[in-house]
Amino acid sequence: MEKTRIRMISLGCAKNRVDSEFLLGRLQEAGMAIAGEEETADAVIVNTCSFLQSACEEAIDVILECAEQKRAGRVKAVLVSGCLPNRYGEDLAREMPEIDGVISPGAYDEVAEFVREALDKKSPSMLSGKGYLGSKAPRILTNAGHYAYIKISDGCDNRCSYCMIPDIRGPHASKSIEDVLDEAGRLVGAGVKELVVVAQDPTRYGTDLYGKPFLGELLKKIAEMDKLMWLRLMYAYPSRVDDELIGLFSDGLKGRLLPYLDLPMQHGSAKVLLAMNRLGNPESIIEVVEKLRRARPGFVIRTTFMVGFPGESESDFQELMDFIRIVRPQRAGVFRFSPEEGTLAASMPGQVPEEEKTEREREVMSLLADISLEYNESRIGEVTTVMVDGPSEESELLVAARSYAEAPEEDGHILIGDSTLAPGSVLKARITSAAEYDLGADVVE
Numbered sequence: 001m002e003k004t005r006i007r008m009i010s011l012g013c014a015k016n017r018v019d020s021e022f023l024l025g026r027l028q029e030a031g032m033a034i035a036g037e038e039e040t041a042d043a044v045i046v047n048t049c050s051f052l053q054s055a056c057e058e059a060i061d062v063i064l065e066c067a068e069q070k071r072a073g074r075v076k077a078v079l080v081s082g083c084l085p086n087r088y089g090e091d092l093a094r095e096m097p098e099i100d101g102v103i104s105p106g107a108y109d110e111v112a113e114f115v116r117e118a119l120d121k122k123s124p125s126m127l128s129g130k131g132y133l134g135s136k137a138p139r140i141l142t143n144a145g146h147y148a149y150i151k152i153s154d155g156c157d158n159r160c161s162y163c164m165i166p167d168i169r170g171p172h173a174s175k176s177i178e179d180v181l182d183e184a185g186r187l188v189g190a191g192v193k194e195l196v197v198v199a200q201d202p203t204r205y206g207t208d209l210y211g212k213p214f215l216g217e218l219l220k221k222i223a224e225m226d227k228l229m230w231l232r233l234m235y236a237y238p239s240r241v242d243d244e245l246i247g248l249f250s251d252g253l254k255g256r257l258l259p260y261l262d263l264p265m266q267h268g269s270a271k272v273l274l275a276m277n278r279l280g281n282p283e284s285i286i287e288v289v290e291k292l293r294r295a296r297p298g299f300v301i302r303t304t305f306m307v308g309f310p311g312e313s314e315s316d317f318q319e320l321m322d323f324i325r326i327v328r329p330q331r332a333g334v335f336r337f338s339p340e341e342g343t344l345a346a347s348m349p350g351q352v353p354e355e356e357k358t359e360r361e362r363e364v365m366s367l368l369a370d371i372s373l374e375y376n377e378s379r380i381g382e383v384t385t386v387m388v389d390g391p392s393e394e395s396e397l398l399v400a401a402r403s404y405a406e407a408p409e410e411d412g413h414i415l416i417g418d419s420t421l422a423p424g425s426v427l428k429a430r431i432t433s434a435a436e437y438d439l440g441a442d443v444v445e
Contacts, residue, residue, distance in 0.1 A: 003033040006115060007041040007075070009066070010142065011059055012049025014198050014234070014409065017080060017142065018134070018151040020047045023081065023111050025138030030112030031309075034140065043077040043115050044069070047086035048169060052338045059084050067098035072223055077118045079103065090125050101125065105154075105169075107331045130170035131155045135179040139186075144390055145409050146424030147194035148187045152180050156200040157236070161277040162309065162337060162345040166198055172201060174209045177218055180204075193424060194277065194387065195222060196408065202233065203240035203294075213428040216244050223253035229426065230387070232407060234262040234302075239280035250295035258404040259296035262442045263288070268323020270314040272309050275348070282323050289327050293388035300405045302331035307364055308357030308413050308442075309337045311350035314343040317360055324367055330375040331411045334364045348391070352420050369436045376412075376434035379405075385412055394438075401429065401441070412437030 001221045006027050010020035023045065024034055035041035044066050048059035059080075060375015077100040085092055085102040093099045101118035103111060117124040131154035141148055155170040157161075184195060197219070199205065206214025219300065223231055236245075241263065248257055263285070267273050271279045293299045305320065324332075336357040341344035352360075384403045392398035392415055399421045400413035415438055416429060433440035 003031060004043070004115065004119065005033045005035040005039070005041045006036070007035040007039065008047065008142075009044060009062060010047045010199050011062065012047075012051065012083070014054060014149045015154070015200070016047055016049055016197065018139075018198070019082065019105060019108065019132055021139045021142055022132070022134040022137045023047065023108055024140040024142070026111045026177060027115065028107060028140060029138050031244075032112065032115070041075050042119060043079055044075045045111075045115075045337045046080055048080060048082040050083040051085040051164065053284060053340060054338065056084060057085070063096065063098060070098070077101070077115075078304045079115065079118055081105070081108070081210055083168045084129050085127060088185060089127055089163065093123065093125060102127065104129060106130060108132045108134070109137065110134075130168065131173050132148050133173065133175040133179070134183070135175060136182065139183070141187075141190075141192075144407075144423035145191055146387060146389075147196060148192045149196045150180065150184055150187065150199050151175070151198050152202055152205050152215075153199040157200060157204070157386065158279075159277055160276065161348070162306070162340065162343055164340050164342060164391060167300045167342060171199065172204055172208060174205050174207070175222065176209060176212075177206070177214065179216060181221055184228075185225065188225050188227050191424070193228070193426065194232060194408070195228060197222075198233060198234050199233070201237050201240075202235060203237045203245070211234070213240070214240075216248055219248055220253060228256055230258055230404065232258050234407065234410075236263055237262045237279070237283045238288055245293075246288075246291050246295050249299070252296065259299040260302070260404055260407065261292060262287045262302040262407070262410075263298075265327070266306050267309065268305075268320040268327075269312070269317075270311055272316050272320075275311055276309060276345070277308075282319070286326055299406070300331060301327065301329045302407065302410065303327075303329045303388075304332065305334045305364055306337055307334060307351040307360040310339075310345055310348035310352065312337075312352055314424070316381055321367060323362070324364065324371070328371050329368070329408070330372060330405065332368045334361055334368065336361050373434065373436045374440055379431045379439065380434055382431045383428055383430065384428045386416075386427060388416075388421045388427075388442070389413065389424055390423040404440045412439070414439045414441045416441050418444060
């Protein structure tokens with residue numbers, strides 16, 4: 001009997017990627033086959049993001065493209081999972097008759113039954129629970145397998161005034177330390193060399209289970225795994241990066257905890273941060289960054305900034321620019337405020353015109369590009385350990401690699417002129433050239 005074939009399309013963040021990999025694991029466990037991107041399938045699951053309206057629009061576009069494939073006979077059912085069902089519920093299927101079923105993260109362990117019902121034309125709506133931790137669930141990696149994300153919690157309690165995540169993914173919920181270590185052990189045992197710790201708010205990890213922040217203990221336990229090479233932490237809330245966590249970066253945990261941290265700062269104006277309902281202030285963020293840079297030589301800070309928040313004056317914007325010049329994040333991104341329906345910020349007075357947001361975004365991006373270029377140029381001549389991700393999109397003659405200073409799928413690459421190097425290869429390379437985001441390097445024999 002031929003197996004039911006499922007194709008997965010994962011949209012949005014790395015946390016969603018982890019959910020998609022758990023979905024694939026459950027489907028394979030149920031005896032279904034996983035179809036490639038261009039292969040014919042019985043069903044396609046679009047795992048959606050709905051953090052911003054632009055993400056919702058992207059998801060709808062992809063769903064409609066899949067509906068075209070259904071009309072052409074390439075798939076039998078178009079299914080939708082993830083944050084879009086969490087945000088719009090059964091209304092989503094009613095408004096889009098192209099959809100054959102919706103499932104929210106709380107029902108992911110029943111995904112095989114969901115697919116069977118959809119293929120039987122029952123139009124299932126499995127909408128129980130907003131978050132998913134995947135405890136003890138099988139997982140199929142969707143990359144080359146030398147790095148993997150590990151999601152240690154889901155949901156968020158921060159209630160930033162511009163953000164829908166607490167409504168979309170529910171309250172903060174930590175995965176038990178035993179389950180995280182079990183998953184990490186399975187990943188490392190399968191050949192993963194770099195684990196990237198992700199969550200909506202990893203610095204809150206453990207508070208719900210153990211009555212206190214437990215991220216430090218978790219990182220120490222993961223770093224004890226002998227076959228692990230790199231451990232990277234993303235999305236740490238700046239006001240919760242305490243001296244204990246900074247001390248772990250200083251210690252390095254057997255050289256495995258990388259001197260790299262993603263700290264979403266959002267703004268450099270105290271007034272704007274207060275309106276955003278962000279904890280901390282510009283001075284405290286600067287202090288955390290200075291402590292981290294003292295902890296380890298060459299420490300790399302990654303962050304994100306928002307421009308055009310309601311009430312952001314020209315003076316506030318200049319405070320942001322001055323703040324960036326002080327912090328000088330080596331890796332950073334910027335996005336324009338989006339008035340998301342259901343958030344406090346959407347109805348705040350002083351909404352900034354779109355053309356002003358666009359101009360401020362351009363100015364911030366220009367400054368960040370200059371900082372990135374200066375940092376990259378400072379590395380010319382440096383010999384560093386790199387991990388190869390795979391063929392470069394720039395040229396078939398190059399491979400794309402990363403050092404500790406580049407997070408997968410977020411930052412630029414170190415390009416090496418040896419197309420024979422396999423994904424996951426670890427080697428020494430000398431930086432020979434630098435651009436705003438990518439670097440060039442030669443292999444050190």
